Amino acid sequence: MSQNETREGAQSYEIKVGLAEMMKGGVIMDVTNPEEAKIAEESGATAVMALERVPSDIRRDGGVARMCSIAVIEGIRETVSIPVMAKVRIGHFAEAQVLDAVGIDFIDESEVLTPADDTHHVEKHGFRAPFVCGCRNLGEALRRIGEGAAMIRTKGEAGSGNIVEAVRHLRQVNGDIRAIQALRDEELYTTAKDLGAPVNLVQYVHANGKLPVPNFAAGGIATPADAALCMQLGAEAVFVGSGIFKSEDPEARARAVVHATTHWNEPDEILAASRGLGEAMEGIEMETLSESEKLSNRGW
Amino acid sequence: MKTVGILGIQGDVAAHARAIARVGAASRRVLRGEEIAECDALILPGGESTTISKGITRLELWEPLRAFARSGRPLLGTCAGAILLAREARASDAHERVETLGVLSAVAVRNAYGTQVDSFAGILDPGAAEAVAEFRGVFIRAPQLTELGDSVEVLARVDEQPVLVRESNVWAATFHPELGDDPRVHAAFLSS
Numbered sequence: 001m002s003q004n005e006t007r008e009g010a011q012s013y014e015i016k017v018g019l020a021e022m023m024k025g026g027v028i029m030d031v032t033n034p035e036e037a038k039i040a041e042e043s044g045a046t047a048v049m050a051l052e053r054v055p056s057d058i059r060r061d062g063g064v065a066r067m068c069s070i071a072v073i074e075g076i077r078e079t080v081s082i083p084v085m086a087k088v089r090i091g092h093f094a095e096a097q098v099l100d101a102v103g104i105d106f107i108d109e110s111e112v113l114t115p116a117d118d119t120h121h122v123e124k125h126g127f128r129a130p131f132v133c134g135c136r137n138l139g140e141a142l143r144r145i146g147e148g149a150a151m152i153r154t155k156g157e158a159g160s161g162n163i164v165e166a167v168r169h170l171r172q173v174n175g176d177i178r179a180i181q182a183l184r185d186e187e188l189y190t191t192a193k194d195l196g197a198p199v200n201l202v203q204y205v206h207a208n209g210k211l212p213v214p215n216f217a218a219g220g221i222a223t224p225a226d227a228a229l230c231m232q233l234g235a236e237a238v239f240v241g242s243g244i245f246k247s248e249d250p251e252a253r254a255r256a257v258v259h260a261t262t263h264w265n266e267p268d269e270i271l272a273a274s275r276g277l278g279e280a281m282e283g284i285e286m287e288t289l290s291e292s293e294k295l296s297n298r299g300w
Numbered sequence: 301m302k303t304v305g306i307l308g309i310q311g312d313v314a315a316h317a318r319a320i321a322r323v324g325a326a327s328r329r330v331l332r333g334e335e336i337a338e339c340d341a342l343i344l345p346g347g348e349s350t351t352i353s354k355g356i357t358r359l360e361l362w363e364p365l366r367a368f369a370r371s372g373r374p375l376l377g378t379c380a381g382a383i384l385l386a387r388e389a390r391a392s393d394a395h396e397r398v399e400t401l402g403v404l405s406a407v408a409v410r411n412a413y414g415t416q417v418d419s420f421a422g423i424l425d426p427g428a429a430e431a432v433a434e435f436r437g438v439f440i441r442a443p444q445l446t447e448l449g450d451s452v453e454v455l456a457r458v459d460e461q462p463v464l465v466r467e468s469n470v471w472a473a474t475f476h477p478e479l480g481d482d483p484r485v486h487a488a489f490l491s492s
Contacts, residue, residue, distance in 0.1 A: 006436070010417045014438065015419045015440060018476060019440050019441065021314075022346050022347050024313070025311060026310045026311075026351055044350075046347070046351045080395065081395040081410060082348055082351070103414065103418075104415070104417075105417075106416065129416060262355060
C-alpha cells in the first residue's frame with residue numbers, strides 16, 4: 001500500500017481523541033483578548049477558549065450569545081502557541097464550519113451560548129476540528145460521543161462560581177458508569193434505550209468502565225480546591241471560565257489552579273496553591289436561579 | 301523489574317503507562333527530583349510543551365532531569381516531550397520561547413505542520429529501523445526536528461523528515477507511539 005492510501009487526516013476520530021488525551025492533567029482557560037490569553041499561557045494553561053464575553057458576563061448581560069468574532073480568535077492565535085478553542089451554539093453547524101475553516105484546534109458545542117437548534121446537535125464526525133460537549137449524565141455524554149464528540153466535560157453551571165452542579169454531574173456520570181458495569185450483557189440493550197444512548201457505546205462503557213473519550217470538568221470552578229475536588233472525583237482535566245479573569249488577581253489564580261490540578265491528590269500542595277490569591281469571583285447560590293436561567297438545561 | 305518513570309506534570313501520562321504495561325514493565329508517575337533519580341528509565345509524555353516546561357520550572361526539575369539524562373539511563377520524549385529534550389525550541393517570532401533541557405542535539409520546530417486540522421496519522425517511510433518498520437505514527441500538532449547533530453541517529457522518517465531519533469540514551473519521537481496498541485517503540489526504548 002502506498003503512503004497516500006494509509007495516510008489519515010484530522011477527520012480521523014483517533015486523532016481527535018488524541019488531542020483530547022494531550023490536554024489531560026491540564027487547565028483550559030476562558031479568555032476574551034490576546035492579553036488574557038498571554039496570561040493564561042504564562043500561567044501554564046494547556047489551551048485557551050476564545051470568547052467575546054465570559055459566562056458570568058453573558059449571564060449578566062442577557063441577549064443572544066453567539067460564536068466569538070474571528071478577529072478575536074486570530075488575535076489570540078497570533079499571541080499564543082497553545083491550542084485555541086472556541087464555542088459554537090448548540091446545533092449551529094455553520095458556525096462550526098467557519099471555525100473549522102479558520103483552523104481552530106477544538107470546538108466547544110456549548111450550552112453557554114444561545115442554542116441555535118432546540119432538537120438536534122451538530123453532526124461532529126464530518127469536521128476536521130475535534131469537538132467537546134457538555135453533559136449532566138451518562139446518557140447525554142454518550143449521545144454526544146455518538147454524534148462525534150472527542151471530549152466530554154460536565155456542564156456544571158457556567159458563570160456561577162458555584163461548584164455544586166459540576167460535582168453533581170461528575171458524580172452522576174461516574175455513578176452511571178459504575179451501575180452499567182454491574183449489569184449482565186443482555187441487560188445493556190434496554191439500558192441503552194432508557195439512557196437514550198447508542199448501544200455500542202453502552203457496551204464499551206460496560207467492558208471498560210470509562211467513557212471512550214477523556215472526561216473533563218467545567219462549570220463553576222473558581223478556586224484551586226475546586227479544581228482538586230473535580231480531579232479527585234474523576235475528572236481528567238478542568239476548564240475554568242469566569243473563575244480566573246473575574247477574580248481579584250487573575251495571574252496568581254491561574255497559576256494556582258494549574259498547580260492544584262497537577263497536584264490534585266496532595267493536600268499540602270493544594271494548600272500552597274491556595275495562599276495569597278485575593279478574592280475569588282463572586283458566586284451565585286443555585287436556588288436563586290430559575291430553571292430557565294440555568295445554562296445546564298440547554299442540550300438535548 | 302524495571303521501573304519506568306513518567307513525568308506527571310501534564311499530558312498523556314496514562315497512555316504511556318498502558319504502553320509500558322504492554323511490554324511488561326512497571327511505571328510510576330513522577331513529580332519530584334528524588335522520584336526521577338530512582339527510575340530505571342524515564343519518559344517525558346505528550347501534552348503541551350509550554351505547560352510542561354513551565355511546570356518543570358515551578359517544580360525545580362530542570363537539574364534532576366538533566367542529571368537523569370547524563371546518567372546514561374534511557375530517556376524518551378514524545379511530541380511535547382521531544383521538544384523539551386531539544387537544545388532549542390523554535391516557533392513563530394510572536395510566540396514565547398519554550399525553555400528546554402538541551403540533552404538532544406537538535407532544534408525542535410513547534411507546531412511545524414500547523415494547527416489541529418493539519419494533524420495526521422501515517423506509516424513511517426520505508427527504510428526505518430527494523431524494530432519499528434511500518435509503525436503507524438499519530439502526529440498531533442506535531443513538531444519537526446532539524447539541525448541534527450552528528451551523533452544523532454535517525455531511526456525513522458515520514459515525508460523524509462526525521463520523526464524518531466536517538467542520541468546515545470536519549471530517544472525522541474515527534475509522533476505518539478503511546479497511542480494505539482503497537483508497543484514496539486516502547487519495547488525498543490526499554491531494551492536499549
